[in-house]
Structures are given as structure tokens and as C-alpha cells.
Amino acid sequence: MTQDVTKDELTIAEIQTLVSLQLGIASVGEEDLLVSELGAESADVVNLIAAVEDKYDVVIAEDEIPEIRSVRDLFERARG
Amino acid sequence: MLAPRFRTLLEMLETRARLQPETTAFHFEGRETTFSELWRGVCLSAERLRQQGIRRGDRVVIVLPNGPEFFVTFYGVLRAGGIAVPVFPGSGVERLVSLVGLCGVRWLVGASEQPEQVGQRLVLTGCRLLTAGDLASPGFDGPDSDEVVVGDSSVDQTNDAPFPPVLQPDDLAYIQYTSGSTGDPKGVELTHAMVLANLEQLIAGMGITRREVFVSWLPVHHDMGLVLKTMVPFYLAAKLILLPASLTHVRRWLEAIEHHRGTFTAAPDFAYRLCLRRIRDPKAIDLSSLRVALNAAEPVRAQTLVEFESAFGLQQVMVPGYGLAEATVGVSMATPGQPVKVDARGFVSVGRPFPEIELAILRGEERVGAGDVGEIVLRSPANTRGYYRNSKATEKLFWRQFLRTGDLGYLDAEGELFIVGREKNIIIHGGRNVAPREVEEIVDRLLTVRRVAAVGVDRGRVEGEQVFVFAEIRPKDAACEADLQALVIAMVGEIHRELGFRPGRVYLLKPRAVPLTHNGKVRHRELRARYLDGRLRGQGQILFPDY
Structure with a gap:
């Protein structure tokens, strides 16, 4: 279930869309903080990471999660 | 026969405060709370609740996360003679308002940072919003902390009922809501x-x-x-x-x-x-x-x-x-x-x-x-x-x-x-029981949705069972990618607003992709099976998203 896009072509706009869909928020900024600004709860962060893993075929480990605070952090991690 | 040691949950806590006052009741976030501190907080909170007008048998909804405030409030409600109704702290406004109506609740205790809209909506229902800070916290040393002494008993000025009231083992202690949509509330009654x-x-x-x-x-x-x-x-x-x-x-x-x-x-x-x-x-x-x-x-x-x-x-x-x-x-x-x-x-x-x-x-x-x-x-x-x-x-x-x-x-x-x-299709989403109908009723209200099914999906490698939403939409509404995105965003937003959690994933499907029984009921298990084994995707039934 991964896309044909290579990770180099991945844009932050794609991650913004993915966060929008997962959190049900129409407007998501590049630097928005997932928990404090977008209101994500712990389960939402976990589901968001699962969506990134499904779409971009990456595996994100537990100890990396605390580092993922913003939309940009998620983008950087998805890009690998 | 197991010999009962305590008559009520409150007697249990009071006994601990009397016999082991300096023993730590719990550690939370680097802080220890002793049984005597906890009991003092409980007594103070009961007193404040009494001042708010809470009387024997009154239901009090508690919307607090893990921490000392929860215990002080929960046992404070019991000491004031009330019945605690603890609920998921992330519950959305609509859910709280519906619960308040169902239980005939006049008080709700939430965290201090409770959104203003919750308070505004509750006022309309005649329910008062209190914050845990209004009540007490263990080790509370504010100017009023002397007003409560362990075992203190005073007379209620308004109706001369003894305070704290004498609780009986068969009194309701709390109501545990397990699942059920707004039309089918299931609050489990539990006595001491x-x-x-x-x-x-x-x-x-x-x-x-x-x-x-x-x-x-x-x-x-x-x-x-x-x-x-x-x-x-x-x-x-x-x-x-x-x-x-x-x-x-x-x-x-x-x-x-x-x-x-x-x-x-x-x-x-x-x-x-x-x-x-x-x-x-x-x-x-x-x-x-x-x-x-x-x-x-x-x-x-x-x-x-x-x-x-x-x-x-x-x-x-x-x-x-x-x-x-x-x-x-x-x-x-x-x-x-x-x-x-x-x-x-x-x-x-x-x-x-x-x-x-x-x-x-x-x-x-x-x-x-x-x-x-x-x-x-x-x-x-x-x-x-x-x-x-x-x-x-x-x-x-x-x-x-x-x-x-x-x-x-x-x-x-x-x-x-x-x-x-x-036997039922109850979904256990992050430890909370969710009936598919609760979610489906919300999504069904969106006009573009033809049919919807909410199922619990546990892919084994991910975060346990999560609510996954599968919604069939009419082809004419699938004009462009932006429409599809807007529809998903609206669904997630509505579910979150009403139920207080977001689904694990929302999929938009082609018409007739959701399997039905002969009588037209959704076959939840079959749908889950088709999703998990890749048939739904393989047969091109998923319109959006592509992961």
C-alpha cells in the first residue's frame, strides 16, 4: 500500500494533507506542533505515525516518537 | 465466604488515613501523596461540594485525567453522599451534554483548562462546571485548609442533615459508562x-x-x-x-x-x-x-x-x-x-x-x-x-x-x-468500548454519505484495536481529490467533536463496497476481513486515501 513516489520527491505539503486528514483539521501549517497546537492526543500521534508508515513504507521506532513534535519533524522522518 | 473488611470505599480510605497516615498512597509524576494528605484533600473537596449544594444521591460527572485531582474529587463526591460518574477525560462537548441529560446531572468536575465552550453548553442544561482546582488537591495548604479535620462532622446549615452523611454498603458508589450511543446509554450501577x-x-x-x-x-x-x-x-x-x-x-x-x-x-x-x-x-x-x-x-x-x-x-x-x-x-x-x-x-x-x-x-x-x-x-x-x-x-x-x-x-x-x-460488534478503542452505531450515526448525517460502517481493526502490528470508518459515497460527489479530502476532514472533525476521539483511519469506498446481510444490515466482521486481507483494495473498492 505504498505510493510510487520516491522519498526524495516527498513534499511537506503531502504531510500537511496527511495530518489534516488524520486530525480532521482543514488548515495545517508546516511548523504546527502536533499536540500543543493541533490538539492531537497520544493515540492520534500513534495513528498519524501509522499512516506515515503505511504511505511511505518506513518504520518509526518508539524512541524516535518523542522527537516528532511538529508537522515538519514528521516530514523529516518520513523522508528518512 | 470472604470476610468484608470495610463497609464502604470511603471507610477503606479513612481507615488507611488513620492506620497508615504517613504511608504513600501513590506516586505520580515524581510526587508522593500520603494517605493522610489524600484524606485531607477528600474531606476538603467533600466540604466544597456540600457548599455547592450537592446532597445525598446527586450524580457528579468527573472528567479528569490520571493524577491526585481525580482521587480527591472521586472520593470527595462519595463523602459528600454523591454518586461519581467518571468519564473519559477527552470526552467531547456533545457527549458530556448528552451524559448530563441522561443522568440528570447538575455538577461536572473537570480540569482547570476545560474549554470555555464546555462550560457555556453545560450552563444551558442547568449543569454547573466546577474545576478540580475549585475543590482541593492533596497537601492543599490554602487559607481554608483548617476548616476540615479528619473525621470532622458538622451540621448542614441548610437542611440540618448530618455531614458527612452516613453511607450504607448498598448505596451506589459510582456509575461506569461502558458503551452505547446516545440512544442506548449503558451506565453500570455499582454499590460500595x-x-x-x-x-x-x-x-x-x-x-x-x-x-x-x-x-x-x-x-x-x-x-x-x-x-x-x-x-x-x-x-x-x-x-x-x-x-x-x-x-x-x-x-x-x-x-x-x-x-x-x-x-x-x-x-x-x-x-x-x-x-x-x-x-x-x-x-x-x-x-x-x-x-x-x-x-x-x-x-x-x-x-x-x-x-x-x-x-x-x-x-x-x-x-x-x-x-x-x-x-x-x-x-x-x-x-x-x-x-x-x-x-x-x-x-x-x-x-x-x-x-x-x-x-x-x-x-x-x-x-x-x-x-x-x-x-x-x-x-x-x-x-x-x-x-x-x-x-x-x-x-x-x-x-x-x-x-x-x-x-x-x-x-x-x-x-x-x-x-x-x-457476541456484539463492540469496538475496544484505546481501552474504551465504542458501539459501531455511535460512530455511524454521526457520519450518516453527512449528506454525501451513502452507507457507513465502523469496525474495530487491529492489524496486529499497530496500536491495538482502533475504530476504522468505511463510508460509501455517491460517484458524483467524488469529483476531485480536494472534495474527497474535505469529506474525510469533516467526518474526523465531527466524530472528534461528539465522541472525543479520532478514528484510526477513514476510508471512502465505492457504492456497494460494504457487505450486507439479506436484510440489508452491515456485515461488520466480513468488512473487516475484506479490509485486512487486501480484497477491498485489490478489487479497487477504496476511492480514498491510497494507503
Whole structure:
């Protein structure tokens, strides 16, 4: 279930869309903080990471999660 | 007969404050709260609640996360003679308003940062919003802290009723909402006597002693986190390390066990699987102090037991258990230190029922014998007497003196229970029971949706069961990608606003992609199967998104 896009072509706009869909928020900024600004709860962060893993075929480990605070952090991690 | 040591939950806490005042009741976020501090907070909060006009039998909704404020409020409500209604702290406004209406609630206690809109909506229903800060916190040393003394008794100025009121074992202590949409509320009524009976069953059945060290991140508003993981340690004055209820930092949970030499922890199967997936260096965490890692509240997988013990170098520590809110919480647990039985189909034994619980398997109206699968029914002093203000659901809850669990299982020749499934399509989303209809009703209101199904999806490798929404849409509404995105955003937003959680994933499907019975009812299990084995995607039934 991964896309044909290579990770180099991945844009932050794609991650913004993915966060929008997962959190049900129409407007998501590049630097928005997932928990404090977008209101994500712990389960939402976990589901968001699962969506990134499904779409971009990456595996994100537990100890990396605390580092993922913003939309940009998620983008950087998805890009690998 | 198990000898009851306390008449009420409040007597239990007061006894601890009297006999072990300086003993730590719980550790939370680096802070220790002693039983005397906790009791002082409870007395103060009861006094404040009385000043707010709360009287015997009044329901008080509590919307607080794990932490000292929860306990001070919960037991404060009981001391003031009220009935606590603890709910998921992330509950959305609509859900709270609907609960307030259902229980005829006039007070709701929330965290100080409760959004303003909650207060505004509640005022319209005649319900007052109090914050935990308005009440008290343990160790509270404000100017009013002298007004309450342990064991203090004063006369209520307004109606001369003695304060605090004298509680009876058969008084309702709290109402535990388990599931059900707004049209089908299921608030399990639990008296002090029922809860104390279950505490004694758990202690005897699980071999728990005062020397136990409990470590828990389970949410305290719900049965397993509330009863097993906080009331049992309070009952025994055993050590309790309480963590915030969070799934994002499972490592903190395991490190707390290591640091405090925890002996007893509990979680649903998915949390242990999450550890296996997220912790890359399991051998670096020493969990050898554990006597019991209870695996309960969701179907237990044999594979999780084997893999978790192997990864963390443990033996016969993870024990499967079974329970439900309608029986307070615990019904059975396998024996720690002994191999867990797994049957030919991979179902795991959840052990024998605890003392004073009579368990039977029912098919139709008949009890069946060993090996035969049927509905699990049980008779126990810890069983609820019914659902609050819901006589229809209460009537269906009992078979003679037995409580119908709605779970399917069988007893083997040695009397061990095996759970093979659930009768209903209840989804266990992050430990909270969700009826598919609750979610479907919300999505159905969107005009572009043709048909919707909410199912629990547990992909084994991810975060346990999550609500997945599958919505069929009309082709003319699928004009462009932006429309599809807007539709998903609207669905997630509405579900979050009303139910207080977001689904794990929302998929938009082509018309007729959701499988139906002959009578046109959604086949939830079949839909889940088609999603999981890739048929839905393979046959091009998923319009959006592409992952």
C-alpha cells in the first residue's frame, strides 16, 4: 500500500494533507506542533505515525516518537 | 465466604488515613501523596461540594485525567453522599451534554483548562462546571485548609442533615459508562458492597499481598485502571506508581517497573505488542521484579505472551485475565508462575473464576457442559444490579440470577475459561468500548454519505484495536481529490467533536463496497476481513486515501 513516489520527491505539503486528514483539521501549517497546537492526543500521534508508515513504507521506532513534535519533524522522518 | 473488611470505599480510605497516615498512597509524576494528605484533600473537596449544594444521591460527572485531582474529587463526591460518574477525560462537548441529560446531572468536575465552550453548553442544561482546582488537591495548604479535620462532622446549615452523611454498603458508589450511543446509554450501577466484593475477589484470586508494587498507566476513569490498579493497592496500603494514561511513551511504563521494582502491572494485549514493536533494546530494561503482567480487557493472543516474555527475558509472568464492568471488573485470571494453556485453535485460557463467582456457559436457555461454546454468564456478589435509568437494557442483562456477559467462550474439563469471541460488534478503542452505531450515526448525517460502517481493526502490528470508518459515497460527489479530502476532514472533525476521539483511519469506498446481510444490515466482521486481507483494495473498492 505504498505510493510510487520516491522519498526524495516527498513534499511537506503531502504531510500537511496527511495530518489534516488524520486530525480532521482543514488548515495545517508546516511548523504546527502536533499536540500543543493541533490538539492531537497520544493515540492520534500513534495513528498519524501509522499512516506515515503505511504511505511511505518506513518504520518509526518508539524512541524516535518523542522527537516528532511538529508537522515538519514528521516530514523529516518520513523522508528518512 | 470472604470476610468484608470495610463497609464502604470511603471507610477503606479513612481507615488507611488513620492506620497508615504517613504511608504513600501513590506516586505520580515524581510526587508522593500520603494517605493522610489524600484524606485531607477528600474531606476538603467533600466540604466544597456540600457548599455547592450537592446532597445525598446527586450524580457528579468527573472528567479528569490520571493524577491526585481525580482521587480527591472521586472520593470527595462519595463523602459528600454523591454518586461519581467518571468519564473519559477527552470526552467531547456533545457527549458530556448528552451524559448530563441522561443522568440528570447538575455538577461536572473537570480540569482547570476545560474549554470555555464546555462550560457555556453545560450552563444551558442547568449543569454547573466546577474545576478540580475549585475543590482541593492533596497537601492543599490554602487559607481554608483548617476548616476540615479528619473525621470532622458538622451540621448542614441548610437542611440540618448530618455531614458527612452516613453511607450504607448498598448505596451506589459510582456509575461506569461502558458503551452505547446516545440512544442506548449503558451506565453500570455499582454499590460500595459490589466494588468491595470484587476487591476481595481480586486480592484472593490473584494472590495479592501488601508487599506488591503496582505500576499502572491505565486510565483511572475506567474499570481496570480504577478498581484493580488503584482501589486494590489502597485496600492493602500497597505501593502504587501511577503514570499518565498515555500510549506514546510505553518506554516510561517499562522503565517505571524497572526503577521501582514493580511486581504487578496490567494492560490490554495491544500495549504489550506496542512494547515489542517500539522498544528496540528490550534486554536493556530489567523487568525481572515482575510477578504478574496481567493481559486483559481485549482478546489475549498466545503470540504476545510468548514474544513479550522472550524479548524481555521473563518466564510465566504474563497472565491472561477476563472481566467486564458489569461484574465491577475482574472475573478470572490464569495462575502466575504456571504455563498458560492454549487450545488447538490458539485461544488462551483466562484461568478459573475468582472466589464466590459461579460461571456457566449458556446456549439458548440451557447450560452446556465442558468443551461446549456458548454465552458466558456469571453469578457474583460483585455483579451490577443493572444499567442506570435503562430498564430495557437491564432486563436483557440477566438470565435468572446470572449476568449475561455477551462474550462467547467455553470451560475446559479442569474448569478453565477460554474466550472465543464477542457476541456484539463492540469496538475496544484505546481501552474504551465504542458501539459501531455511535460512530455511524454521526457520519450518516453527512449528506454525501451513502452507507457507513465502523469496525474495530487491529492489524496486529499497530496500536491495538482502533475504530476504522468505511463510508460509501455517491460517484458524483467524488469529483476531485480536494472534495474527497474535505469529506474525510469533516467526518474526523465531527466524530472528534461528539465522541472525543479520532478514528484510526477513514476510508471512502465505492457504492456497494460494504457487505450486507439479506436484510440489508452491515456485515461488520466480513468488512473487516475484506479490509485486512487486501480484497477491498485489490478489487479497487477504496476511492480514498491510497494507503
